[in-house]
Amino acid sequence: MGKMTMVEAINMAHAWEMAQDPSVVVLGEDVGANGGVFRATAGLQQRFGKARVQDTPLAEGLIAGAAIGMAAEGLKPVAEIQFMGFIYPALDQIASHMARLRNRTRGRLTCPLVLRMPHGGGIHAPEHHSESLEALLCHHPGLRVVCPSSPARAYGLLLAAIREPDPVIFLEPVRLYRFARQEVDDDGRALPIGSCFVLRAGSDLTVVTWGAMTVDCLKAAEQMAAEGVSCEIIDLSTLAPIDFDTLLDSVVKTGRLLIVHEAVRTAGLGAEIAAIVAEQALYDLEAPIRRVTGYDTIMPLYRLEHDFIPGVARILDGIRATLAD
């Protein structure tokens, strides 16, 4: 089909599924004529009409709540939250209802919907536009949280997310929206939710990461390879529920684990991964588990954002320290 950016692939996945399934509807702020502030929904309203691509009032809690009502009524809403920093007003709907509807009605009402939003920083955005808040969502059983790391994975995982019978929070790394072009076939083929992707096989150390940090981890692995070190890079991809089998297999093989995420460290998803690996594979480890993460600070305004986001240098140091132990 041709080379495209992640945001174009996301757009293409919307269009594919809307053409196949008349119950798929898009809603959110500025998703119509404007095509979304990142253009993820560009052209969809022109092609599928205003009934299926709805501009909503400016209220995140309303968008999340309305999507629940629409899903329970048999539509498949794909709702956009403009930036992850604005997710807080929607958390009541997500936690109190979206994640729980199937359970609290013993399966009578369900919530097949996708709540998409940009994730993370690195694009010189204003305050509140660069947050990595996946841990807030992963703490709620009943949700699936997915974070793609390439145009092709964004396409395949978004298709899977729309086809899921349960709510999926779909985190789109803003830094990767237009970072690189990749060949993506518009073939409607979904990728599995609930599975990690091994982006680079290796034998000396396992690096677990997701979203935009995968790019930096792959760069670091490339440099380490020049030094004769073989890093296995695992893209977690589905942040909840986590595919621990793939992770544990890798750690058992390499004996060393580095976790890399952009979000703040304390109570971050890395802590959960470290705990599970310690519980289930401690005796296979040859070194302490390490984390390279955002600092436990407020996400700074953009002049300092690349000092907050772990870069290749910090990842390399993390790898070297883990190998040296």
Add this chain to the structure above:
Amino acid sequence: MSSGKVVAGFEIHYRGCLASDGTLCGPLPAFASDPELLRQLYRAMVRARVFDTKAVNLQRTGKLGTYPSCLGHEATHVGVGSAMRAEDVLFTVYREIGTKFWRGVEMLDVLLYWGGDERGTNYRRTPQDFPFCVPIASQMPQAAGAALAIQIRGEPRCVLVFIGDGGTSQGAFYEALNMAGAKQLPLVCVIVNNRWAISVPVSVQTAAQTLAQKAIAAGIPAVQVDGNDVLIVRDTVAAALERARGGGGPSVIEALTYRLSDHTTSDDATRYRSAAEVEAAQRIEPNIRMRAFLESRGLWNDEAEAALRRECGEAVDAAVKQYLATPKQSTDTMFDYLYAQLPPGLRAQREDARHYSALKT
């Protein structure tokens, strides 16, 4: 503030037809010519109350969890239920058993829910209806979303959403009404103004003269009705639903009633309101006036009342018996409804819960 020309204004009208003694204080709705329907409305009000009394007693004797009584709300709840069509969608708060019963939810379901069992949300006759909603006003955006789905598909159905007086202070209330107005959704919102949000009276909640007028800002027509008058509630809600069904857009109806009970069985309302106020409210409660109205028309008498009480008592007793005989769910059910398919990582926790549960028995 007062200079400049007037660019907007509003009026809120009040409707009522049954006075507190059952005499008429306004024109009767057309449906009042159907005596069986009138009796049916009254029966449903009594049924809700008999159930409610029993539920409170069950809680007091340790056989039911915390329970929010509907005492005093029967006219509003039954009036709404009777105005809806089976295919409409109902979103309630947590007190509206009169509406739920009318729509076919069983007494057993309500007992199971407040008795700590999720199976009580399995509404077999109206599987599209939402379960009770505890986080205040959070049902509102969902109701607007359901109405949007109905509008997108062009179906002749409506959504009815309840909210309390306290709920109208929440952002979600305004957000949902705002969208309902902007998109002209088939949504009818009934504000049950029972004067008290636990211990906070409406006068502390808002400086607005009425709660109905909160809809005006969203461009939605609104009316205030006597919520203790089942006839006016049914008539007003039915008209609003009909309008919405025909593409006429949303409405807001504020039903004035009074919470005669404590907020829930965990509350003690004597801490914050006077006995005199409650006594005054008891004199205008809904069931007495509906019975007086029926009797004045020769549609009801003491024998009918005794038969109804007997029948309701038997139905409640049968439901309670069934409820008390229902074994608790297996611990598997904590896991089995989280997702369509259990994620593999949760299997070990499900086994763990099974194991410890087995040790207890």
